[in-house]
Amino acid sequence: MNIPYTSTARPDTGLYNAKLGIWLFLASEVMLFGALFSTYILLRVNAVSWPHGYEILNVPLATLNTVVLISSSVTMVMAWASLMMKKFDKYKMYMGLTILLALVFLVVKYFEYSAKFEHHLYPSTNTFLAIYFTVTALHGLHIIGGVIVNAYLWGPGSKMWKTDPQRFTNRVEVAGLYWHFVDLVWIFLFPVLYLL
Amino acid sequence: MHDLLGLPIDASSHGHTIDEMIVIIHWLMLVLFVGWGGFFTYSLIRFRRAKSPKADYVGVKSHTSSYIEVAVALFEGVLLVGFAIPVWSNVWLSYPDENDALVVHVVAEQFAWNIHYPGKDGVFGRRDISLVTSDNPLGLDRDDPDAKDDITTINNMHIPVGKPILVYLTSKDVIHSFALPLLRVKQDAIPGQAIPIAFTATMTLDEIRDQLKKKYSLADGHLPENLSTLVASTDYNAGDGTPILAKGELLNEDAIAKLREAGISSIEASQDTPVEIACAQLCGLGHYRMRGTLVLNTPEQFEAWLEDEAAYLE
Amino acid sequence: MADETSKHNSQKQAEGVGVGTHAHVHHEEHHHEVSFIRKYVFSTDHKVIGIQYGITSLLFLFFGFTLMMVMRWQLAYPGEPIPWIGLLLGADRAPDGIMLPEFYNQLGAMHGTIMVFLGVVPLAVGAFGNYVMPLQIGAIDMAFPKLNMMSYWVYFMGGVTMLVSFFLPGGAANSGWTSYAPLAVIATTGQTVWLIGMIFLITSSLLGSVNFIVTIIQLRTHGLTFMRLPFFVWAQFVTSFLLLLAFPPLEAAGILQLMDRVAGTSFFMPSGLVVSGIALPYTGGGSPLLWQHLFWFLAHPEVYVLILPAMGIVAEIIANNTRKPLWGYKSMVYAAIFLGFMSFVVWAHHMFMTGMGTTISAFFQTTTMIISIPSIIILTAFFLSLWGGSIRFTTPMLFALAFLPMFGIGGLTGLPLGLAPPDIHLHDTYYVIGHFHYVVAPGTLMALFAGIYYWYPKVTGRMMNDMLGKLHFWGSFIFLNGVFMPMFIQGLAGVSRRLYDGGEQYAHAQSVLQWNEVMSVSAWLLGLAQIPFIINFFLSAKNGKKVGDNPWDATTLDMAATTSPPLAHGNFERVPEVHRPPYEYSVPGAERDFIPQHERTA
């Protein structure tokens, strides 16, 4: 027996299972990052002095990363759209691009981090850096998680396209929702940490 | 109800407001519990299978329960608006003018209460954590002119009765909680913050001891368990009038032997230090022994104590 | 299903999971053929996972209780060597068998953590929710079976992590289950492991709650509208939302505390801390109260996670044993939703004594009073359900009935705590300990026992022994009250909680000190009272009276529509369709006194 509504939508809710699932998961993620954001506000408001992000952090690199991440969101959504149009080759290309862009993001992040460590700037140096490292590292972990999922859907997981194309398309859509959320978090982190 | 609940003596001017609330709520709780419990027991007996073989599909039709629920909600509303909120803001969070009050700093640490009085000049001396040593747990800068006359004690707080006390409470390390069960005072001591609390004591130590006095039998094998923490509640003299134990004096085996000799078979005594500073927040392995004592003096006794301490400083 | 083989299997399975708490069993199990592992260890069947959760959490519950029985020795007889096990504990815990204060604090923190996160929640949600909920909604499994399996194993790892922490230098976490900073930040390594364990447990809960919500929304069978769901399913539904949205802030807080501990950040560390005369190397600027807010933002909803499934279980059993529909089903559902919602806005009532201003305290006092109303509504509905019933005092019913006054006492004693001025006197005293144990132990635990007796025949195909059950009930009922009632007396006298010597040092505790021994003896007798249960639990699987698929003449799908127990994969011979509300007992004119939800003709 198979579990119903893995590929088609349940008529009365209009949703297939995984879509509802991922949105619920994202809801919990909102609360996770919300708590960190709230921490940031509290610490900043109570701080005797607080550095401007741009005095310590590398804004051009971060801008580059913003562009990279937004682009990866577009390629991700294009990957899904390609599947909707039954163009598997295009899907492969866009998904590949998405993964590549994510890797670029991580490499840039790596350079940012090592530059900080070289200048002996650590999480323990001050509260600003503490929150910077914690939040960006957590966001980085989310990126890594996304890369793993996307790589699976690009490689071995894509076999499902032959057996159950609808379900595979759903999977890509769900991975996409997660990926856009990770992008969305960065859209807030970038100004809050770097520009203010 | 107050006694039924076993609330301790209340030795502060605001304590009764708290106790009254505790009593009122417990009445409410009792009424609800007995009411509901009565209905519960009655239902269980009346509708047991043997008595009521066939269940009624509909059951209760009346709306009484809704009215009761509304009534409970209203009662809670009254408690809230009529008591809890005003007591919190007007009584608990009302602070005396610093000029009318005795201002004391209390600094908690693992596992002791440091009490800091400003001394005659009424100004607190500078404290600096870099000066903290085992002799100077507060890090008081004795070179600061304001600090010259400051009086500090550990685990022993003296306050006068009848005068508002304004405590600024903080901690050096972890969170503690400054609790005076007999004065209905409790406030967490949080590092990095100085939190004001105000209260006025209404009973002196002697009066409290009088209220707490109990009879202890001196028959053989009947020594009070916590002998060394008890003080006599009246003067005890031998048959010939020679004093054995004066009021307020600590009991000891020697005195008890003498009392027995004099044919005194029971004695009235009370706790030596019934008014305590308890730590009500887990603060590490010594949390359980972070106990301070509070000495409630008449204003004259208190002034005398201050004089003594000042003299001792010089 | 031929029950001889399946029984044999479920037996094996029980052992596999039961002993599975010790890692070595798994290695042995690799020698068996793969199918066994897939079927009973890494199973994706919600029923097997439910049983795995059940047995693991019962063992943790028992372990958490054991910690407390040891602590209660020290509380009753401070400074005297612990008999029997004292010398086994080792010199860094109990030299000469006398417990050290450090060790007392470890036991306390771990008792709280284990009971809440490894005992009651996994039993109430992981076990009962997993096993019963899909059956009650007519689903063949959970929406995401693999996720379900992962959620169990992540929970399992969290549990092992917590257990391992006892063997670290410096022992397990010792800063209370609340882990308040800065104490927890400067504590021994056990705290780091505690945080890691918590992150596992939180992850497990999140996976579980997503799965539950999707399953309830998506996999309800035909005709099962929301207002036809058994109350138990509603309770699990609301609970899942609480877990989903309240846990992440604690996860964030856990990460921050981990950073404070291992990376030297100062999220919770203010400037200028001096510990034992030495200034700490923290830059400062953090806020200790931030931890408390984030902790209670989770932990208050969490306490309703502890109570809602219990209410769900009680609802099923009361309807079944009064042979009539629940009174006010709709109002109960709305009350449960409202309760869930409100539980997010009361958290700071745990923090009145941190120095709270007028406005904020007024806000939290008001929300706290408001949240008591839905509980009263639900309790009232239970009471009124009894009226006009034909009450059967079966073992599950006894436990379910006892839940009501016990939760009543626990809930009512929450009221003085919820008003800030009385809380000045009562905060952090044994009154609080009494309050919440009445809700979680004589309350929730009783309901969980009720659930075990009620669903056991569904799981194993055999009844539990009634005599032993009643013995278990009366023993537990009496001694639970013996442990927790005196706590109110001590609390009103002002005795602090978490005291290594039970308050021996304090003058104001002297007049109520004698209760310590009473409570401790009750706790040990309570332990003895569990023996009939443990015997019953294991022996009935083999020797219990065999039953058919609807042993209690119930109406809900879990009992009425499935294949005969133990259930095969897929649960139903034919997926049922629902035609009526959940509790159609004693319908006037019907020939039997119950009409199952899926039965076509009335």
Added chain:
Amino acid sequence: MDTAHADDVKKTVRTYIFVFVALMGLTVITVAISYLHLSVTAAVTVALIVATVKASLVAMYFMHLVSERKAIYWTLALTAFFFILLMFLPIFTDQNSTRLFH
């Protein structure tokens, strides 16, 4: 959107490109503004407004929230409520204390 047809998808692809351009533009704007060194309040307001617009674009179009189902709106509304509550948390930590001993 699983019911959408390939033609609709083609149309939405155009939307995606438009959104992409908008996001890039907004990124440039927000970085540029940061070089103006506005006062803290102004800077925070502008930065957060821009970020919110960008995030909404992502959520609305990439995550196709514009055409989503009720169950998801309800979930998100609930989450949004608790999220806002969480943002008030810093206010709740504001204690009735003085910073006497600094």
